[in-house]
Amino acid sequence: MKIICQKSDLQKSVNISLRAVPVRSTMPILECILIDARSNTIRMISNDTDMGIETILHGDVVDKGVIAINAKMFAEVVRKLPDSEVTIETDYNMNVVFLCDKSRVMIPGEAGDDFTYLPNVERDECVEISQFTLRQIISQTIFSIASNENNKLMTGELFEITGDMLRVVALDGHRISMRRVSLKEEYPDRKVIVPGKTLGEISKILNGEIEDMVKIYMTRNHILFELQDTTVVSRLIEGEYFAVDQMISRDYETKVRIRKQALFSCIDRATLFVKEGDKKPIILDFNGDNLNLSIDSPLGAMNEDIDIEKEGRNLMIGFNPRFMMDALKVIEDEVVTLYLTNSKSPCFIRDEDNSYTYLVLPVNFMR
């Protein structure tokens, strides 16, 4: 195999490919990136068996061929090459030689025979969405998936299409994060559960431009994201997702409008007094047009007032400060609205047109 490309293109393709390389695998070949130049297009493929990436490297194929290169070493070599034209060539001993300016670097390669290519996913009907929006809604929800695997369903996010609406939901038993965005056209209804890991990696590949689109194909077992030069395929999580709509009530006794940054900073200060792994809640006392926020622990104490606009009954309620902060951090509105019922019922943070809903369960506290 012999190919010629620019170092900057090579760097870009390798960085994308790295996203699907497992850190350690029982199949060492998967720790490699495959360069497939058997046609006149150079493809780089990586695959951790849950998720696979195929990306096109812009360049010329001089001699057709295939080679697998240890991904870590490959990335290191590419990073340190001069910023110039690179020739990548293999010899009969499966060595890979990089020629760039006056530099000649050689690393061992491997035959790509055992390499697992991407599964063949039928590209039937696709949903189109801007890369920017997809990246946004992932980052605005993914923090509330569960990190441990006890409940597999909680490690993924629900992607649900109803007409021209995409809803993304993540929940971990303590909170729910939900975002809705409207799509350019109507699609047949469908819902799938996408692994959180896939979404984390795809976020890093999306370039975040509003104009650049991504096509999403969903089958029974797979989801496929199609970008300009890159295709990402992931397994889906099997099973029936939680009945989210039943968990989300629109009733409330107390409605509170509050400046988001003031609330966030105040809760952030309260975290000073919560030790790692401690379940100590912060206590929010909504009273008239004042919110008093307090925490008291062996580490110290805090007490702070914030102006609010309140409708409905006064209320005292405790929360895990981390969960409140996670939600507030990803809300872009300057003023947020909290909907509360009583000290045992969840708090909802949502906007008028339901583009977001964050539910946080309260924590019991002793007065």
Added chain:
Amino acid sequence: MKIICQKSDLQKSVNISLRAVPVRSTMPILECILIDARSNTIRMISNDTDMGIETILHGDVVDKGVIAINAKMFAEVVRKLPDSEVTIETDYNMNVVFLCDKSRVMIPGEAGDDFTYLPNVERDECVEISQFTLRQIISQTIFSIASNENNKLMTGELFEITGDMLRVVALDGHRISMRRVSLKEEYPDRKVIVPGKTLGEISKILNGEIEDMVKIYMTRNHILFELQDTTVVSRLIEGEYFAVDQMISRDYETKVRIRKQALFSCIDRATLFVKEGDKKPIILDFNGDNLNLSIDSPLGAMNEDIDIEKEGRNLMIGFNPRFMMDALKVIEDEVVTLYLTNSKSPCFIRDEDNSYTYLVLPVNFMR
């Protein structure tokens, strides 16, 4: 005690004080920062017994007093306070209350009775140097002190004053780094060995402005750095420093001029093939107006040519790439000059007027 100051000033003083707080100490009081407001000046003091810092906090003393506050907690609280005026007040239970806007934060304090104040260092004759220059020469030498304590002298840097010249030297048995700067006036000759840790910390306090000066006082056992609002005192390392001048020869057989960045990048690529802890050298073959740089290891191989201007004999020599890179990284010249004798003798990198000299010992290699 009751004092009033701006959060930004408080933050600045705490950040400076943190530099002399030990991570863990057998004397828990030393994990505190002391606020001493017994006069109308507010002083913050921290001391890890090897090094101590006293810095002035701009603010008003309402009630005189002293309090010690756990440094980590103190820093966290200050970081999270609103950017506004802060009142710090103590009660009879040694609690410290921070009032800032509508926030009231309380953390436990400690009586400062056991706190170790800075040693009294006689401020006899001082050497004055710009903060920028001091920070420069530290960063340009400190990487070559020894990290382990087997030879205490190697963990410090020689500060040597001869007339109007300050020389700073660091060495670890494999290399020597030496910088010389001229001072504004002549001073009596003296030399001291300053602990590397002190120099690392002082670097982070120096603001790096050329106009801002630092006064340095040296006694038998201590060195004192006096900045605008901050005083740093450190113990010196006892003993007689190595006879550096005897190690540095001005004879050579081969003199090579080479573009620094080309040499640096090339050696950097070579490090791809050196495993952590491996002593594999890179081999430099100076031949005519070409330098061939090569390395061959089980990880892979590299081979590269660089144009040079050479006077004297051809030569092949091996080096630990890390040591060469460390020196090249802190040299600002675009073209560097290497002085070599044979494959067993050190390589010198130095400029015409001896403002810097870097010595790197060669590593044996098998042809």
